[in-house]
């Protein structure tokens with residue numbers, strides 16, 4: 001059975017009802033500066049302003065709300081470079097569930113502090129996401145806790161897909177949605193819901209050019225592994241798993257195009273957003289903005305929605321980028 005037979009628009013509609021009390025529906029915001037530069041009507045889906053400052057709370061809410069009473073008592077364990085962990089910790093706290101988050105050593109301290117503040121137990125383990133994940137899964141096994149995958153889980157995918165329903169309500173004439181792509185939970189959910197409503201709405205996945213694992217896996221026709229490299233988009237670092245169960249198939253089935261952006265292009269996009277829109281966007285949240293800013297997208301179309309996926313930017317990094325880009329700051333500030 002293909003992954004596409006295991007999840008449908010119906011699952012996304014049910015997820016939306018289930019998570020509604022826990023998330024914000026932030027209306028699309030049109031961006032004059034991006035529209036001018038790209039020549040299309042660009043609208044922003046501002047998940048950087050979402051509860052926990054990333055869309056990850058949608059999937060986490062849907063997954064945790066579906067746990068049985070017994071599973072809730074035993075607690076949950078997950079792996080995260082920050083945003084998924086923060087989302088799981090937040091929902092666990094609201095529902096009175098114990099949460100443990102395994103993080104690789106690469107994770108930024110401010111993201112660890114945020115998760116600990118919310119009440120999660122943090123375990124630093126392994127050089128990369130994959131080692132931390134193995135640790136989380138063996139913990140789940142040993143202690144009878146439920147493992148919550150950051151992306152390769154049907155309830156997580158359905159939760160992230162609720163973004164598509166909000167976009168369709170706010171802008172029924174949408175032609176094209178640009179979506180950050182790492183493990184593919186976000187894009188799987190959005191693309192499957194969009195295609196179910198209107199097959200002519202296109203989705204493009206945007207990844208960083210440093211180890212874009214899903215991008216090359218799709219081209220290879222099977223999940224592949226790549227070394228994890230440091231990036232400004234820390235929330236996009238990590239593989240898709242050689243034993244990927246759902247997102248690889250779903251992306252292959254529903255995504256129309258993919259493109260890559262560089263570290264510099266992300267940094268420019270972050271500063272652009274701060275200066276022109278007065279919005280804080282983190283590296284991983286900036287990739288789909290960087291694509292139209294640098295003419296990286298095939299057939300952009302008329303009405304385009306850019307998913308701004310997260311706002312958990314590290315302040316020292318953001319200040320450094322702003323200082324390095326004084327030309328952007330002085331040429332466009334008003």
Ligand SMILES: *Cc1c(COP(=O)(O)O)cnc(C)c1O
Nearest residue numbers: 083182183184185186235309310
């Ligand atoms: C997790 C995350 C992504 C990528 O989502 P996937 O489901 O792994 O593709 C993009 N942006 C931000 C800010 C994230 O936290």
